[in-house]
Amino acid sequence: MGEISRTSRAGTIPPSCLHEVFRAAEDRERATGRPVIKLHVGEPYFPPPREVALAVEHAVHHGQTAYTSAEGMSALREALAVKLETENGHRTSPDRVFVTPGSCQGLAALFQSLANRGDELLLPELHWPIHLQQVLLAGFRPVFYALGPGYRPRLDAIRAAITPRTRAVLINSPANPTGAVLGTELMEGILELAREHDLQIISDEAYEHFVYEGEHVSFASLEHGLPERERRVFSTFTFSKSLAMTGYRLGYVVTPNAAAAHALRVVQEASIIGPSTPVQYAGLTALKARDSARENARMVRANRDRALPALRDAGLLGELPQGGWYAVLDLGPVGVDADTFAAGLLEKYDVGVAPAAGFALRPVVSDDGRILSADPAPDSRTLVRLAFCGDPAELDTGVERLLAHAAELRSRGGDP
Ligand SMILES: Cc1ncc(COP(=O)(O)O)c(C=O)c1O
Secondary structure, three states: OHHHOOOHHHHHOOOOHHHHHHHHHHHHHHHHHOEEHHHOOOOOOOOOOOOHHHHHHHHHOOOOOOOOOOOOOOHHHHHHHHHHHHHHOOOOOOHHHHEEEEEHHHHHHHHHHHOOOOOOEEOOOOHHHHHHHHHHHHHOEEEEOOOOOOEEHHHHHHHHHOOOOOEEEEEEEEOOOOOOOOOHHHHHHHHHHHHOOOOEEEEOOOOOOEEOOOOOOHHHHOOOOOOHOOOEEEEEEEOOOOOOOOOHEEEEEEEOOOHHHHHHHHHHHHHHOOOOHHHHHHHHHHOHHHHHHHHHHHHHHHHHHHOOOHHOOOOOOOOOHHHHHHOEEHHHOOOOHHHHHHHHHHHHHEEEEEHHHHHOOOEEEOOOOOOEEEEEOHHHOEEEEEOOOOOOHHHHHHHHHHHHHHHHHHOOOOOO
């Protein structure tokens, strides 16, 4: 048997490009003994609320450590249903809410609960690489929809990507990596399309609290008045971003109806048994820390407003991201590709950024679901992603050095 025929489907899926950047930055730190400014990483500089740590400690010390059900503790799911209604305008019942070890696992489980052989799922042309991995692992065929100005989805592009095999559309607002935010009108249009073609919508709202222009709209709030059987929006949320609880691994998924909840329950029983119990107690406490979420959003917004306009003025950034933690820069005017730029920036200036080609892979999938190739979309080769959720002084220095590197390359006509 040849090598390729022994390789499992998962073994053919490209690893996240971010691991490569992480490794390069770590190697650099080891080699030079100097710290790298990590603008490639979405790790916030603000800590989780103190009371959240105390809640975990309390749970562990008081023996609140037994398994819970696959959906999670009812007390937390009830509290989440209240949060969803009051903050997101999404009236649901605790039976439809699943607590998950991070929204990443929730998304992976959700895709697995939805996929049938040969189904297609629509992803934005620039997307979080983990979404693509999850979609492929679940057995979907990814199809990509083009983005318009400000990297916002275009209704006509989504419509054009639909085929008789399309089963679902992924919407990520605010988006990683682009920072694009969708408004109600566009969402209404997408929902209408989904009804017309009987599609499910998966709305990843990890950055719900980080919206700088307008308001965050939860997709499922548009189904507010509908009976359950007519609902088609799945939503995923996390404590990682709003409250800097990245390593706690706590998120949640909301399913639109009983049949969808049943399928997800089976996947979760088989995958996790249940989410971590002490961490769920942390979640109960974290839900009361609304002021922290607001303050964290204010700090990231201040980073955006202070550090990013210089990148726009230098012609590297089209418009300031409307939300989220990231901006996509286009190095077209500098005259180099993103890999060359990022390698030089790390080597000469100790600053890490993530080349965005890995956010735009176009896998070719065989009939049995294995990936035959996964080249980046050609127009992604000059894009890099920069995270602006980090320490303000480091961000400012990192942006200064990035601009110096770009100016130097430009003056040499892009010759590294
Ligand atoms: C768009 C998006 N969705 C989901 C996640 C998952 O976050 P977590 O698993 O920590 O909840 C991330 C994390 O970077 C993300 O960027």
